[in-house]
Amino acid sequence: MKVIYLDGCATTRVDDEVLDAMLPFLREEYGNPSSPHVMGKRARRAVDAATESTARLIGADPGEVVFTSGATESNNIALLGMFAHHDTAPVNGVFCPTDHKSSLAVGQALAARGVETRIMRVLPSGRVDLDHLAGRIDLNTRVATAAWVNSEIGVVQPVAAMAALCHAAGALLHVDAAQAAGRIPIEVREAGADTLSISAHKIHGPKGVGALYVRREIRHRLRPVMYGGGQHALRSGTIPTHLVVGLGKACELAADRLDAEWRRVRRLRATALDILRAGIPGVRVNGDPDAGVPHVLSVVLPGVRGESLVSSLRSVALSTGSACNSGSQEPSYVLTAIGVDAEDANCSVRMCLDPRMAFEDLVLGVELVVERARALADVAVATPGQG
Ligand SMILES: Cc1ncc(COP(=O)(O)O)c(C=O)c1O
Missing domain, CATH: 3.90.1150.10 (Aspartate Aminotransferase, domain 1)
Structure with a gap:
């Protein structure tokens, strides 16, 4: 039926063009993009092209894109990565009560470690109350975070204004753009986002891949949450070429x-x-x-x-x-x-x-x-x- x-x-259905772009990297082009030989180099070229398409959708430089398994992981890498393990109050993070659990649960984990987690207020429209947020951010705030587009009611948050409030206090703004990418135009620099998450399967790409944008100038304020081969300094693990190619193609189609x-x-x-x-x-x-x-x-x-x-x-x-x-x-x-x-x-x-x-x-x-x-x-x- x-x-x-x-x-x-x-989630969304994988677009046929996305699937067609991915399949060669599951069949004949299965080289590891980190390998120095000819197969590795071909895979690397595909990853580089996908990095450019992903960066273009959000107005970033390719060097600011980190591939992850999806927006959940991106949110975790950003929000956990901004706190050191021994950090405790008065250091704080400010969370949005209408956000996805992949941000809110990180707040709870940080609270359990002793970091102060504060909650911003949202108005009946669903938008963040900026006056209230201004009062929640202080010189001990590491980060404030919100989903650019809310997954349940679709409200679009005033990201640029939030970034201005954060930056005035020396804090960072993390933006979960899982529902925003491909729906609204995103220019990360203009928006003032310091880190930003996207997910392929929300935009007709495959499940299990996403990206984290990390503004170059604040890169030193994040530490990795897991360690390994160092394929990317913030995210170890063999790059899944087919998934990354799928994300790149989905971003390209979404932008067009x-x-x-x-x-x-x-x-x-x-x-x-x-x-x-x-x-x-x-x-x-x-x-x-x-x-x-x-x-x-x-x-x-x-x-x-x-x-x-x-x-x-x-x-x-x-x-x-x-x-x-x-x-x-x-x-x-x-x-x-x-x-x-x-x-x-x-x-x-x-x-x-x-x-x-x-x-x-x-x-x-x-x-x-x-x-x-x-x-x-x-x-x-x-x-x-x-x-
Ligand atoms: C706003 C938001 N953030 C994060 C996620 C999690 O994304 P992923 O499935 O890529 O981990 C979702 C998915 O429902 C979402 O809507």
Whole structure:
């Protein structure tokens, strides 16, 4: 049975062009890019080209790109790497409560070591409260961190303003751009990000590869979190040529298509909202729709438990929130942090709109969501207390 996929924030299908670019490096071109012989040199050239494409998507120099296994590892290398093992309070790091667990859990690990972790405040729009952040950063702050685009509500953070606040106090800004890369234009220098994470599988590349941008001038402020052959000073381990080539190709395609895809997603979103509003009374968008990317649509469907809706749909894939949190029975911590009450949070679903999907698929997918939501709402009305 065909499944209409509305969960591109969790992961995306590998683009055919990406797969074609990768396959030779799994078959005949299997040399190790660190080997000095002819096969190694060919692999190295492919890695170098992929490094350039990756750097270009974010406006970095190729020498500032470190390949990793994905945004989780990139966040860990950056955030852990900025603290020495013996660091304890008053040294502090400032975290964003709506971020992905791959940043928040690092904050918890640092706190367990004795580093002070502070939490910035987010407004009901989902945006970081800059006045509050200014008060959280002081001369003992090593880093503040936030996801440029939030994975559950799509809000875009004011990264440049955050960087200015950090730099004024001598602190660094780490940006998790896993959901931002390929969706919004990124110029790391203009944005003022000191380190920035991206992930291939969010942009039609393969799973298991990503990159960390490290601004050259602050490189000395990071130490590696693991040690080995020194393929990169911050990240040892044999470079997986096929994955890196896949990331490079995905970045190249994303850069070429960025503007056109943005326009297309806006149309998809308007259509999705029209269908939802026509079919379900009282639908509300979580967060400020004008402060986010159109790709992420988080909505409250009154009277419909998001979990029941998601798990009972056979031919539409969508989610109640971030994939890493979807096993949880608790209301989404992202929605709770922006002031959505528990009832509305439990009645929320997230649709991620993929610019490369067929328009008819979107229409059919959202219609099926509406049909199922209405059926579940009827059951809830017929059996009060069960909703
Ligand atoms: C904002 C954000 N950061 C980090 C990650 C983790 O990325 P990866 O799967 O590449 O480790 C995700 C994936 O869900 C994400 O949405």
